Amino acid sequence: MKASLFLIIFLLSTNSFAFTLNIVTEQFPTYQYLDENGKLVGPSVDKVTAVLAHADVPYQLNVEPWHVAYNAVTRNPETCIFSIGRNNEREDKFNWVFPVGRFTSSFYALKSRHLKLSVLEDALKYRTAVIRNNFSHQYLKENGFTEQEQLVVISSFSKVLEILETRKNQLDLVVLGDSQVQDASKSNKLMQHLEPVLKLDHFDNQLYFACNKSVPEYITDKLMKSFEQLSLLDR
Template structure:
């Protein structure tokens, strides 16, 4: 009897020890105001970031946020099992590649030009913009969309960060800037060019919901913690999409987590 009891206890201990522990979670993102960016103290903040931090706090998981150019952020994320990424558009092509944890904000995309641009275009369309030089982010669905619509590579200036595109647009080195409207408008305000740029064509085909996503091979116990936390946030009305536009977000539980930022 005693020997049987010992084996039972050893078996229980083995099961407990074999359960994988969750260390600090690596979270990758890009500079994409107002959703995510560094403040004057170097801390990653923004509307989407607040939502992600609240989720991690509710899940009681330690984490570190890495802010990188998008193509590098995506590479690091895809090479790191158990990593998270935001704000990533949920598209048909990406649907089966990741675990889609939590919706964050809405994304609308369009073409911008300088008001003083005197090109004589009576009605803007994708077809009549193909002859002009367009700045667009690299490794983005927007770039693939333009190529699929017949935009030639010699007319596309691909940029690791759309921050660069504002300067190019102002200097006349590109004719149009193609990107997320909220980002372009925020960049325009930061540069003092809000009265110098105008949206000339909205592209509803690229409208999407931005998400926090997990690597496909994320451990099940970690996924369970995150999905449970997301449900609790929803019940507490802490996952409010208005936060994307007003900056209002409840973060009552942030003090319960050790942020390794």
């Protein structure tokens, strides 16, 4: 009996030690971004790495374009992602482990276009660029926007600049995170030609650390408990 109990404990501890969590994210200033030395930094990174260290969960972290990171966490077991918004389309796909911050997004237009929007429905008569599988892409589809009529789907934030240069006559609006625009405007003059024309504010604007549902429950439980314990220490 004692030998069997020892074997069970040994196997559980060995399994825990052998497990390495795969984590994916994107550059999303100011929440997480690569500094001048190529190191991923930012408040979301600080929170996530603190929880992982407290929970003593080994991990590897990769920075990818959003659509690559999102595909990875939906398809690959033992994978988690941050910072991801929570909506109806995503709700049942992931385990939502802990929050990492809040965000805001807006419709942006070229200042030279003098576009005015009062409500979301006003944007239905325009062509709007969105990042594939981004929160705003899914949110607009939930509210009647289609890729056949209103939406131009792009692969990453960097493509926004390319579109502004080459296709600005075929495009009216772009939906972006406000912090991304503010950060990019510091170094790119093209971004300074954009102005916010309508804030998207009718949804949960919390960002999360979320995991593929194949991540073992004992791992997500450890992370949740560590987040709660660290949150208590911060009060």
